[in-house]
Amino acid sequence: MGTPDPSTLPYCTVCGSPRLVERYLGHRRCEACGSTRWRNPLPVAEAVLVRDGRVLLVQRGAVEHGAGKWVVPGGFIGLGETPPEAAMREAGEEAQVAVRVGGLAAAPRWLATKDGRGHVLLSFVATTDDEPAPGEDTMDIRWCAPDEVPWDALAFPTTEALLRGLVARSPDARRFPDDALDIATAEVVSGRARRPRPRFCARCSGILALLSVGGWRCTRCDTWHYENPRPTAGVLALRDGHVLLGKRRPGTAGGGLWAVPSGHAEPGETLEETGTRELFEETGVRAAAERLAGLFWDSEHFEAVYTGPALDTEPAADHRPEFTDLKWFDRASMPPAELMHHSAPHVTAWLVRQGLVR
Ligand SMILES: [Zn+2]
Ligand SMILES: [Zn+2]
Structure with missing residues (x-):
């Protein structure tokens, strides 16, 4: 789980100008176009699939963090997709299943990261009629009851916190629950101004090409650039x-x-x-x-x-x-x-x- 922290790179991604000034806490404003490059915690969406009391875990492939370790399917939410859409996309990429996404399986959790921003994890209850299979960057998949979870080989402390929290609220500690938290959830348009999309590379000011949800790559130096809700x-x-x-x-x-x-x-x-x-x-x-x-x-x-x-x-x-x-x-x-x-x-x-x- 890591995207480069762009707060030290020299160019404005909206207009390509080098006139960036530090505001506070690493947020930087461009004096040429007035846009601000916010440095928020990065959002992650997870799909919690439970069938017959067992939760679906995926074993991470050759990735930057937690290679060979187990997680629930999930990944960064890209700018332009909602958190449930990100959970659906990640379940498709990592476990090759089409899922329906319900409410939250757990309260949002927070993971400290070296760059000081942190990750915010949103875990959604998901269901599927498909048989999961390992995706391109996944080594293996497994349905696990609580006593079958590889507790010593989970990728992140937030994965363990999620699974232990699910067991704690399950009426039967030998089974994972498949229901959502009783909270209010809704898609609501925020009414805030739409964020300008990046066009210029923060490293070299070359032109960016949109290649995935919220992911751009520089056509000159190949640096990836990510934007998130x-x-x-x-x-x-x-x-x-x-x-x-x-x-x-x-x-x-x-x-x-x-x-x-x-x-x-x-x-x-x-x-x-x-x-x-x-x-x-x-x-x-x-x-x-x-x-x-x-x-x-x-x-x-x-x-x-x-x-x-x-x-x-x-x-x-x-x-x-x-x-x-x-x-x-x-x-x-x-x-x-x-x-x-x-x-x-x-x-x-x-x-x-x-x-x-x-
Ligand atoms: Zn600018
Ligand atoms: Zn570049």
Whole structure:
């Protein structure tokens, strides 16, 4: 699992200019065209196929990390595809199966990487009618019950965490569960501006050719260039059966609508940390990201929404300029869906169903 970290390469991929300036945390802005090269954690999608209590594992071929080790089928989500589409594509490439993808099999997990960005893993429940077979970069495949998993030969700590978590929530510890987490999930267009596609090589400013989903190669020096959807996260603070929402500032995406306090993950940050930080920056309220409430996506971003009890009760509307108003809503005062932005109608309906908002 590794794509080169392009934050040190000299050219803007949008306009080819060398006038790149460091902003913060490795994000770099081009002074010529105004675009920013964001340095977020890289998103990975996995397909968790379970049949008769056994999970499908694939043995990695000659790859950069974890060669010969076992994982569930998965790989980087490319810019222009949704996380479920990436899980489907990876299952096809690594196990030669056409899959249907359902909800999340586990809460998003985070893998530390040497470049400091980290990977965010989204694992989807998947089903297939096909018989799996090793794909081009796969040495072997195996259906494993919990006591058949090669626990000492798993490729990543996140693979072990996924499988142990599945066993822990299974009604029968000898079988893997095939159901999804009870959270809100939906494809929702973010309303944010579409990211400009890269055209120039970051290493030599040669012309790039699009060769795979989110993958370009330089026609001059053969360097690969990858773009991925950006992870975002938010936290919904709870207090006495009320949830805190913010009214978005006019002129922004969803201006005038009530929304989840949420923002982009910084390099090295887990989604729980992102959500907690964004909630505080945007509202002045602190709350732990205690429980996963929902996952929402389009082909450029995805958003994990957590919920937890508020540690502060007085929001500060002028804390940061995203919102013009902040308000605690209970079931009776909740704004109608058409006055809510993006994930807010889905995830607040889930909070009501769970009895967390009353
Ligand atoms: Zn530029
Ligand atoms: Zn090049």
